Amino acid sequence: MKINCYILSTIFSICTFCSCVDNLDTNPTDQISGNIIFKDVQGGMVAMNGVYRLMYSSGWAGDNSTHTFGYMSTMLVSGFMGDDMIVSSSVKGWFSMDYNLQERNYYSSILYRPYSEWNFYYTLISNLNYIIAHEDDLYGLPDEKASLFGQAYSLRALCYFHLIQLYQQTYKGHEQSPGIPIYTEPTTSSTPGHPRGTVEEVYTQINKDIEYGIGLLKQAEDGGIVQKHKSHIDYYVANGIKSRIALVQERWQDAIDAAVIALRKKDLKLATASELLGGFNSLNMSSALWGAEIQKSDQIGAYASFFCHMDAAAGMHGAYDRKCISAWLYKQLNLQDIRRVNWWKGSIAPALEAMQGPQKSYCTMKFRFSDYSSYLGDNIYMRAEELLLTEAEALCRLKKYDEARSLMEQFGSIRDRNYKRNRLDKVTDDNLITLDAYGTGTTPEIKTLLDEILLQRRIELWGETGRLFDILRLKTGYYRGYEGSNHVVKLSDDTRLPDYKGFILTIPQTEFDGNVNMDPIADQNPL
Numbered sequence: 235m236k237i238n239c240y241i242l243s244t245i246f247s248i249c250t251f252c253s254c255v256d257n258l259d260t261n262p263t264d265q266i267s268g269n270i271i272f273k274d275v276q277g278g279m280v281a282m283n284g285v286y287r288l289m290y291s292s293g294w295a296g297d298n299s300t301h302t303f304g305y306m307s308t309m310l311v312s313g314f315m316g317d318d319m320i321v322s323s324s325v326k327g328w329f330s331m332d333y334n335l336q337e338r339n340y341y342s343s344i345l346y347r348p349y350s351e352w353n354f355y356y357t358l359i360s361n362l363n364y365i366i367a368h369e370d371d372l373y374g375l376p377d378e379k380a381s382l383f384g385q386a387y388s389l390r391a392l393c394y395f396h397l398i399q400l401y402q403q404t405y406k407g408h409e410q411s412p413g414i415p416i417y418t419e420p421t422t423s424s425t426p427g428h429p430r431g432t433v434e435e436v437y438t439q440i441n442k443d444i445e446y447g448i449g450l451l452k453q454a455e456d457g458g459i460v461q462k463h464k465s466h467i468d469y470y471v472a473n474g475i476k477s478r479i480a481l482v483q484e485r486w487q488d489a490i491d492a493a494v495i496a497l498r499k500k501d502l503k504l505a506t507a508s509e510l511l512g513g514f515n516s517l518n519m520s521s522a523l524w525g526a527e528i529q530k531s532d533q534i535g536a537y538a539s540f541f542c543h544m545d546a547a548a549g550m551h552g553a554y555d556r557k558c559i560s561a562w563l564y565k566q567l568n569l570q571d572i573r574r575v576n577w578w579k580g581s582i583a584p585a586l587e588a589m590q591g592p593q594k595s596y597c598t599m600k601f602r603f604s605d606y607s608s609y610l611g612d613n614i615y616m617r618a619e620e621l622l623l624t625e626a627e628a629l630c631r632l633k634k635y636d637e638a639r640s641l642m643e644q645f646g647s648i649r650d651r652n653y654k655r656n657r658l659d660k661v662t663d664d665n666l667i668t669l670d671a672y673g674t675g676t677t678p679e680i681k682t683l684l685d686e687i688l689l690q691r692r693i694e695l696w697g698e699t700g701r702l703f704d705i706l707r708l709k710t711g712y713y714r715g716y717e718g719s720n721h722v723v724k725l726s727d728d729t730r731l732p733d734y735k736g737f738i739l740t741i742p743q744t745e746f747d748g749n750v751n752m753d754p755i756a757d758q759n760p761l
Contacts, residue, residue, distance in 0.1 A: 275374030278365060278382045285361050285389065286465050290526045290613050292538035294357075295350035299538060300551070301328040302350040305526075306540040306613050308396060311337075311347060312700025315737065317712035317729075318692055319701065320558040320721055322594065327555030328543060334723050341740035341758075349742040351400050355393045356417075362390045364420050377457030381468075384450030388472040391443035395479055398436045401741060401759065403733045404706040405483050409434040412757065415749070427749025430757055440479060448472045464517040464525055470499035471524040474616050477624050482707045486628040493625040499523060502618055507648055511576045513602030514698075515541065515611035521618035528610055536609035544601040544697060546592040548609075554589070558596040559696060561720040562673035566680070566689055568657065571650045573693065576600075596720055600697060619645065620699060623691045630684050635663035638683060646690070661686045667708065672730070673716030706737060735760040 271277045294302040301307060313319040314333040321333040331337045337347035344353075365386045372379060397414050398405075413436040415428035451469040461468035467475075474496040480489035505521040517525045528539075536542055542550045544557055559578045567574040574580075577600040579592060587594050603611045622645055629638040639658060646653030657680070664682035669689060680686050688708070692701065705712055709732035714721040728734050738759055746754040 272365075272368040272372055275372060275378045275382055278368065278372055278374075281361070281365050282382060282385055283465075285358055285365070285386075286526065288354075288358060288361070290528065290539075294354045295346065296344045298345035299350070301538075301543070302347075302354070303538045303540065304354060305615060308351060308354075308400070309698060309700045310540070310543065311351070312400075312702040313697055316701035316705055317714055317721075318560045318563050318696060320560065320596070321555065322558055322597075322722060323555040328551055330555075335725060335729075335736040338736065338738070338740045338759075339761075342743040344742070344744065348740045349744060351739060352397075352742050352745065355397045359390055359393050359417060360421060362386045362393070363417060366390070366418075367420050377454050377459045380450040380457070381454035381459045384447045384454060384469075384472065385467045387443045387447030387450065388467045388475055389447075391440045391447060391479070392475050394436055394440045394443070395475070395482075398433060398440075399482070399703050399706065400739050402433055402738055404709065405433060405437055406707070407709075408733075409437075412759075415752070427745075427751050429751040437479075437483065444472065444476050444479060448476060463527070464522060465527055467524065468499075470496045470502070471616060474523055474621055477621060481624055481628065482703075484631075484707075486631045489628040490625050490632075493621040493628070496523065496621050497618060497625070504618055504622065504645065504648060507572055510572065510649070513604065513611070514600060514614055515602060515604040517612045517614065519614065519617075522612075522614050522616070523618065523621075524616040525612050525614040527612050530608050530610065539609065539611075540613055541601055541603045541611040542609070544598065545603050545611075546590075546594070546597050546599070548603055548606060549590075553591055556592070556594045556597045557697070558594065558720065559598060560673070560714075561596055561718055562716055563692060563696075564596055567693065568650050568653075570652060570656070573649055577696075598697065614698070617698070619694055623687060623694065627684070627687050627691070630665050630687055633663075633665060635683055638687065642683075642687060642690070645694075657686060658683075667710070672713035673719070702737060706732075709733070 271281055288304065290304045290306065292299045292303040294304070310329060311332045314321055314329050315335060321327055321330050323330060332347060340346035341348040343349065366383060369379070369383050394414070394416070401414055402408065402411055409432065411433050412430040413433045414430060416431060416436060416439050417428060418439070448469065451467070451472050455469040473492040477489045477492035477496060480492060501520070502523060503520040505519055509519050509521070512519070517527050537550060541548065543552050543555070546552045546556050561581070564574070564578055564580070577598065579595060579597045579599065582593065582595045592599055603609060622641055626638045626641040626645070629641070643654050643658060646657065650656060661680060661683050665684045666682055667684055667688065668681045669685040680689055691704070711730040711732050711734065713727070713730055715724040728736065740759045740761065741757070743754070746752055746757070
């Protein structure tokens with residue numbers, strides 16, 4: 235099919251980017267025949283490492299790719315499209331059009347978000363499909379093969395999971411809404427394009443992939459094949475992915491069970507207070523399950539990276555286009571909370587603000603390069619804290635309040651030594667959302683345990699997991715024009731609607747140009 239000429243690269247192209255670890259064969263695969271690549275497990279891992287490398291590569295939007303650098307740019311897109319993150323240079327800075335909900339207007343160009351996200355995830359899927367196609371003929375020990383293909387299936391599940399959240403409303407209540415094309419086999423330029431299908435069908439494939447991937451990775455784990463590097467998905471990371479999926483589908487017990495397994499990973503702990511102040515730039519962090527270790531040899535480009543946009547002290551994009559926290563959310567932090575003074579600036583008098591750098595009201599200091607001379611900093615995709623908060627929310631939904639409180643006390647006491655007294659003891663055992671998410675009150679009350687869990691999730695995972703994804707699944711909508719708002723762009727009241735069309739991207743025109751099974755009018759998302 236024609237679309238595969240631009241969104242589905244062959245397995246040979248990925249390894250021009252390949253950055254393999256643990257002394258694996260690192261020869262670029264465009265210099266090796268496909269038969270040699272897929273002769274054995276080692277060759278398969280060369281290809282798999284190439285896919286992992288693509289997850290933090292740029293170039294997904296043609297010449298306009300400084301703000302399209304793989305997986306972490308998706309997390310920022312979902313953050314800036316929501317209510318808790320602010321792009322201070324709202325009219326000219328990178329991510330400003332995401333913040334203004336305007337990227338979706340430019341679906342006919344390859345320079346904007348509708349194309350870049352579609353291009354990124356379908357490219358990963360295409361390459362994963364080439365790997366999966368060799369499941370039955372690849373030479374290697376059974377447990378080694380299980381590890382390789384378990385990683386491929388699990389990552390494919392994650393790709394479809396993010397695609398369906400980017401291009402359609404949340405699962406609950408939209409099961410029969412149009413989904414996205416599903417491909418599970420290798421494709422070429424002559425492969426017919428697939429139709430959108432339904433959201434239900436997409437989630438059926440997602441769950442099929444993640445369950446099968448977990449089964450394979452459990453086999454590998456039992457056979458003594460452990461995670462060689464935190465860039466790789468293992469049994470525990472795959473369960474972390476499953477917990478995310480189950481949370482969106484409101485399968486509360488499944489979310490709990492998967493999160494519990496993920497948290498059992500050897501040597502995994504909640505981050506210490508000192509680690510929480512370290513810049514979130516190292517996979518050596520005790521709570522990091524999965525991410526990308528960025529090395530000097532990667533040469534990914536300093537100006538097309540997560541920290542370039544988030545570190546206001548680096549003298550790069552983040553220095554003049556400061557990323558700030560919503561004043562309302564900041565004010566929910568207790569004075570004793572270590573995140574309040576270490577992750578963000580507070581309110582600064584206008585005369586004392588600087589034109590560049592972190593000296594700006596509510597500017598983030600959470601994310602920092604680990605090495606400014608080499609522009610290094612690992613990308614963290616999954617932390618134990620996310621899993622704990624997922625487990626606590628799901629327990630609360632099931633009215634298991636004592637267990638949820640125990641988890642929250644464990645989590646909160648690291649950040650505020652008086653967390654139980656200051657916060658937990660003040661909320662009631664209830665699984666209703668009563669929190670004034672719009673911030674319209676001057677002193678909004680956190681009334682229920684679920685309110686508190688969701689608020690801590692917003693604070694803790696700010697800039698990491700994509701706030702808009704939670705807004706969609708919770709069906710809360712949002713409002714930036716609250717009293718005392720520091721949002722540069724307030725947007726219209728339509729954002730109060732739980733299924734506002736502006737929350738999802740439009741499908742790129744290039745898809746319709748190359749897919750005879752998708753109609754540019756009937757199959758396009760609301761404009």
